[in-house]
Amino acid sequence: MEQISNLITEKMKTMAKAEDYHPLQSKRKAITTLLPYAIRLEKDGQPEMLDTFLHAARASKEWELTWHRTWKYARRLPHKASPRAFILASPHVRWYLLTDDGDLVQEWAAAASVVPYTEEVGQSVVDVLLQIMEVDELAPHIPVGMWSWLIRQPSLPPVCYGRFIGTHTYIFRAVRALKDIEILKSYLLLVWSEWGCIQDGNSFKDMCASIWKYFSGNGMGDHRAELVQRLDHILGQLDQGLDYLKQHNPQLGRYDLWRMKSQYKELKEVLLEVERCMFSLISYFSHTNSKLDIIQWFGRDVCLHIVNSTAIGVKVLLLYVSWVQ
Amino acid sequence: MVRQGVHEETRGGLEHDFNLCELRAPSTGSTDLHRSQAGLFSAVASAFIIEVNSELRPDRRDETANLLRVLIYQVNSTALGNHIPIIPPEWSGPSRAFVAVQATLFASLATSLFSAFLAMLGKQWLNRYTSTDMRGTAIERSQNRQRKLDGVITWYFDHVMESLPLMLQIALLLLGLALSRYLWEVNIIVACVVIGVTSLGVTFYVFIAIAGTAFESCPYQTPIARTLRHTFHWIYLHTPHPVHVIISNLIQISWCCQLPGGWWSSLEQPWYSTTNIVTSLTCIALIPVALLVDLSRLVPEIVWSLSQDQPTSTSPQIHALDQQMIALDLGCISWILQTSLDKAVHLSTLKHLQQQMLTPINFDPAIVAYCFDVFIGCINVNGCEVVVVQGLEQLTSVSALCLFHMISHLWVMDPTSGALRDVRQRYNKIFPANVTFHGHQFFQTMNAIHQVFIQSVGRQDFRWGHYKPPSDEHTLVAHTLLKLAQFGYKRMGQAKVPRLLLRFALHSLSLDPLPPAPVIADCLSIIAVDLGCNISNTGAVTLDERSVHTL
16 A cells, blocks of 8 residues: 555656646546645655645645545544644635635634744734635634734745635635735735736736735835835736746636736826825925824825926815925 | 365365356257257248149150140141140240249248258257366366357357358348249249249338347347448447548538428418428428438448447457466356355455456456345345354455445446446445444455445445555455556556546555555555556565465
């Protein structure tokens, strides 16, 4: 039995190392079938098969490598697997099939809290967090504290189902509703990626609006800078062309590339606009030493008007406002 | 072999079963009939030969009469009126027509005599075949009988025996032709009657040959129809796909279909217009042409019907030393299950079948039905409850397990198999959807079968559900399925293991507690096979002994 286990593990390693990922995709059912046994072995102190499985899953460049037949087994994961195995295997669970398993979410959160942090664990937790948020029935079961995992900002792999669905409006709004600027920034840094566009048009509009609303206040300059830096990095990657991107995420197409470029350029424009606006307004108020959060006070449109206008009346108005403050 | 399985006390039952029926070979009664018919044909042909034979020699009586007429004329030139007799020329041999007639008659006679000769030999062969060997154990005799049956199939014995009536038919045809030709020379009116009847017979024979070739269900089967079917089948298999497409396209542009439609659409008001009359006449004139074209429709029809016989795949060559013995054993098992009524014989046979390392190459789909028959014979269904007949508990469990094995075999080999469909239909008639097998030893096994036959209707899905068999059964099933996985992998062009086997592996590896180590090894081997690993060196497949030990 050990011999055959080793044989399979070696085979999977070979497949994962190969440049061609299609054999992994075509053998996804067989590879998935191993998952329950690999998890058991990991619990018994033999993590090699599970690690190989995870490596193969990533190398397959498949959204959902796992066979849907494993969904029943997922319910038993908390009892069968060690916390580490549970966390690492959980991105391969089809959470949308487990709509009545709120307890499973709680157990997942509990497991995440006891696993020592590694980049791999962070990726898995964030990936699953976004996947669970997609399921209306499961989302309420996520402990609020789990969102703090976003702040660690693990680098999500090029093909990541969590990031793919994580840009949906309702997920973005849920994150925004936390009213935590650090979490919101981390979320944006995670979901903005050269490996995928923002699928939901409403979500994109919300993001633009939120930048004005949440990242325009005093002391947001560093956050904006981080966001702009991230967008610069993404746009730089996108400039390398589709062929380069497809090496890591074969599901990308020309339309995706065009859409990503336009979306991320626009987001960057919004951030720069906020930056310019803030710079202009602060210069007006520099002598007042006011602590007024100007953009929050006037709103986006008025501020833009102020910045673009040199009318003396507007300046008088601003001086009046600062005097009132 | 059914070596240890069949006990001495079952010997009597088995001997009785040997004489129940002979399955495939023709009966000696039919050869007797052939012999008598061949004799009758020979007698009839001989009578005509004698009759025609006189035409092959000079007729001395006619010659004498002619010479007498000449003498009389020379003595008295007015005695014969105006008729002037002449001296007949010297006989130069029979006319060509009579030679042809006589040759045909002799050919008919020779054919019918050869047929009688073969019938005589056939009776001898069949006597040997049907003789029951009274020596040796029941097992040895069973094997001996199976060898004979296999020999019958290998040497195309049934084809040879079927050629007997064909020879008689040829003899009859020759006789009819010869008679028609002969009577044409004698009297055309009489000849027309004979030709008419012969033509009718030939037409009828051609019709039933075509019908028998096109439709296997046609009751008017003849040896020619069977031969033609095999020939067309061969042509179909060796014809490239584009040719099939062309043929089907030809059907679609059939004239017979287009002609009435075109005629109807071209009709104008009033109906008696000149154009309509011309169109109708043209249409009528074209009908024979259209019929000729549409005759081609018959060929694709035949090809299609023959394709129904097409084997679903070519079996791979499995190089095993005892393949022939396994095939022989399976033949024995099928035959015993089919013919025996003895429950003890059933039990020992099925136990042997359980241990049998079945390879799909030698698998007989009918064995599924036999296993089902045995199982049904052991139980009574009262509403949703299944009651096992007292004393047959063991047989019920064993037959259920064998049925499960056979179904899974067939499911992998050919999910659309007619045998599987038939058993499924029978199962659905016998067992209601909410039947329960609780409390019985075969609960897990029948539950799995039930899920296949009832709960997955329309989905063609083999669901393992809550299949948690006892360890020994699980081991046996896992090992059987591993064999199937290897076969299925080869059959699918070394691409995939059938999904139901992977689902079994997933189910087994997900069980809590884990199944025994042999089951895990087999499940991992199934996965390894699908991944394309060579498991022959891992020892994972050397589990035959292990699975036998756990029984």
